[in-house]
Amino acid sequence: MRDVFIIGAGQTPVGEHWGLGLRELGAAAIRAALDDAGIETVDALFAGNMLGGAVNGQENLGALLADAAGLLPAEACKVEAACASGGAAVRLAAQSVGAGIHDVAVAVGVEKMTDAVSEQITVGLATASDGDYEASHGLSFIALSALLMRRYMHETGAAREDFAPFAVNAHRNAASNRNAMFREPISGEDFARSPQVAAPIGVLDAAPVCDGAAAVVVCAREALLPAHRAVRIAAAAAATDTIGLAGRADLLTLGAARRSAEKAFRASGFSPRDCDLFEAHDAFTIITALSLEACGFAPRGEALKRAAHGCFARGGCIPLSSCGGLKARGHPVGASGAYQVVEATAQLRGEAGPNQVAGARVALTQSIGGHGSIAVTHVLEA
Amino acid sequence: MRASREVGIAGYGAYVPRLRVRTADIAAAWKVRGAAAPAVAEKSVPAADEDVVTMAIEAARTALDRAGTGLQAIGAIWVGTESKPYAVKPSATIVAEALGITPHVVAADMEFACKAGSEAMQAAVAFVGSNMVEAALAIGMDTAQSKPGDALEYTAGCGGAAYLFAAAADSLAVVEASVSHVTDTPDFFRREAAHYPEHGGRFTGEPSYFRHTLAASRRLLAEVGSEAKDFAHAVFHQPVPKFVEKAAAELGFTRRQIRTGLVAPRMGNAYAGSSLLGLAAVLDVARPGDRIFFCSYGSGAGSDAFSFRVTERIEERRRGPSVVDYLERRRLVDGYGHYLKLRGKIRRS
Numbered sequence: 001m002r003d004v005f006i007i008g009a010g011q012t013p014v015g016e017h018w019g020l021g022l023r024e025l026g027a028a029a030i031r032a033a034l035d036d037a038g039i040e041t042v043d044a045l046f047a048g049n050m051l052g053g054a055v056n057g058q059e060n061l062g063a064l065l066a067d068a069a070g071l072l073p074a075e076a077c078k079v080e081a082a083c084a085s086g087g088a089a090v091r092l093a094a095q096s097v098g099a100g101i102h103d104v105a106v107a108v109g110v111e112k113m114t115d116a117v118s119e120q121i122t123v124g125l126a127t128a129s130d131g132d133y134e135a136s137h138g139l140s141f142i143a144l145s146a147l148l149m150r151r152y153m154h155e156t157g158a159a160r161e162d163f164a165p166f167a168v169n170a171h172r173n174a175a176s177n178r179n180a181m182f183r184e185p186i187s188g189e190d191f192a193r194s195p196q197v198a199a200p201i202g203v204l205d206a207a208p209v210c211d212g213a214a215a216v217v218v219c220a221r222e223a224l225l226p227a228h229r230a231v232r233i234a235a236a237a238a239a240t241d242t243i244g245l246a247g248r249a250d251l252l253t254l255g256a257a258r259r260s261a262e263k264a265f266r267a268s269g270f271s272p273r274d275c276d277l278f279e280a281h282d283a284f285t286i287i288t289a290l291s292l293e294a295c296g297f298a299p300r301g302e303a304l305k306r307a308a309h310g311c312f313a314r315g316g317c318i319p320l321s322s323c324g325g326l327k328a329r330g331h332p333v334g335a336s337g338a339y340q341v342v343e344a345t346a347q348l349r350g351e352a353g354p355n356q357v358a359g360a361r362v363a364l365t366q367s368i369g370g371h372g373s374i375a376v377t378h379v380l381e382a
Numbered sequence: 383m384r385a386s387r388e389v390g391i392a393g394y395g396a397y398v399p400r401l402r403v404r405t406a407d408i409a410a411a412w413k414v415r416g417a418a419a420p421a422v423a424e425k426s427v428p429a430a431d432e433d434v435v436t437m438a439i440e441a442a443r444t445a446l447d448r449a450g451t452g453l454q455a456i457g458a459i460w461v462g463t464e465s466k467p468y469a470v471k472p473s474a475t476i477v478a479e480a481l482g483i484t485p486h487v488v489a490a491d492m493e494f495a496c497k498a499g500s501e502a503m504q505a506a507v508a509f510v511g512s513n514m515v516e517a518a519l520a521i522g523m524d525t526a527q528s529k530p531g532d533a534l535e536y537t538a539g540c541g542g543a544a545y546l547f548a549a550a551a552d553s554l555a556v557v558e559a560s561v562s563h564v565t566d567t568p569d570f571f572r573r574e575a576a577h578y579p580e581h582g583g584r585f586t587g588e589p590s591y592f593r594h595t596l597a598a599s600r601r602l603l604a605e606v607g608s609e610a611k612d613f614a615h616a617v618f619h620q621p622v623p624k625f626v627e628k629a630a631a632e633l634g635f636t637r638r639q640i641r642t643g644l645v646a647p648r649m650g651n652a653y654a655g656s657s658l659l660g661l662a663a664v665l666d667v668a669r670p671g672d673r674i675f676f677c678s679y680g681s682g683a684g685s686d687a688f689s690f691r692v693t694e695r696i697e698e699r700r701r702g703p704s705v706v707d708y709l710e711r712r713r714l715v716d717g718y719g720h721y722l723k724l725r726g727k728i729r730r731s
Contacts, residue, residue: 016584016588018585018588018589019589114584114585115585117580117581117582117583118583195414195418
């Protein structure tokens, strides 16, 4: 495999873009990434998206976005891996360049959720779970997360309030990110008071429904120019686990997250100890805890204790969700994995402004789909 | 828009049913835990013998009594509502018959969600302003619909107001100008044969209510060459009080300017009757020379904005029950079950 570098990153603000659709959001992020890289076109486009077909009535996003972004006739296709779609698109772009198939590729994650009513979104998100054995029996995506959280509380003795530091940290970081959806800090009391959505999950445990797109341009060493503020993709790894929760030997081990992280660390030669920041898949506070444990940032059942000690805040042992994460920057589902890589790139370039993690050299991003049935992990190096 | 001859309001009348349901009772029935306090504490509910037609008749009678206009002068009547008792059959003909203004009268029901009442006002101004009729009645009245347990059930109230438009020389408030601003925006709707309306959640805010309310308001301010500070009062459609406060603030209106016309906190959102009731509450206290800013909003979507100037006739025309009288005349229903019965939400066949 050739070394692969990120040379361009772009994003739209995350929020309720009432006047913009998949086409406009995706093209805006792609053009911003191309401008950042100082190039006009690419050999291939990989478009990460989850709900285009189910919610927007639009598939074939490869052609849609290649056309809208002025990339015709580049090779292009949609990449779908539930909530990990954005991460999977970045990995495929890196893979194609690393394998020597393309010299320059762009990966975009894009999602348009606010044109649908909440019932449609609930049905759409449930397609990430097991259709035969979970969704068709009425288990929504959030209900499955609630089962995991209940189990975690049962096994570890944690209270719901113990999950607060993840949400508080995310909102604090989002406050200084101009692309974030929720820029108001919250307190532990706000978290405790937030209405229940699916017990024990409350509103402030959960990432919001929103719109957004983020993109990165990747290239081989041969295509690097002196002007590029390049960030190396030291590893891009993916793994899967059973799609249904019932098939797992241990509910509190996200097998795909653990295996993809292990593979990424092995391939990059880095360990959790080497990481300066972690962009986690904090769609629900329980998933944050399980992702931290799967990646080796906390032993099994210990993530909340470390959170209580400030380990994951800015300046802590491993800063988490440095730009607000899915929780507060926002979670346009199929785009979130790409946002993580865009934000980690900014950190490693030293361009994260008020959100900068001092001296960041190595970043880990992890994008998780379908309650850990699929995970994509990236190690990035300045 | 301006009519070719000056038109004004000759008489007005409001109506709000006596019964109220506490929104806390609705929340208790649906076991809502930890949610923010409802936007309104209680909302009006029609009694078993009240519907849009009976309520429109009450409001119109007050309007006609205040105007003192001869019945034969009334050449048109429109009832704007989204809760007409008959799916097919006009409410306006029943109201016209009860008022004694049939048969030589243009009569129809207006449909434009919560903007139906102000749509009737636009039509009345046009008919009178073009001299087709001497006087025209515009009514906005609703027993507002909402799905049980839905967010709208906490605010959907009942009531409305009637306005008799006539030549400016005989009016208590002159219409300076009006504008209308509409787009195809599906924020709230009820399909044929569907029992309850649906809405697009947060889509009902920024791209719907605020976009149309602000656009129509700004266009009207430009049309009359005025600023917010030039008006004594401002009235807006009132889905929830905070929407009104936000829209008013964006346009430069103060809390003091919107206070009198903001009736929703005491009775909920009377849909097509909402902004018209707010205007009636303002006319109840307005002084000669006051200018009143008015902007409705209806889903689907659009806004009508009017600028009024109150005349010296306002004092002598202020007979009969005021909006505050109706708001203070209140009795609680016996809990959520009683409310469901009165609203016909219990299926019996």
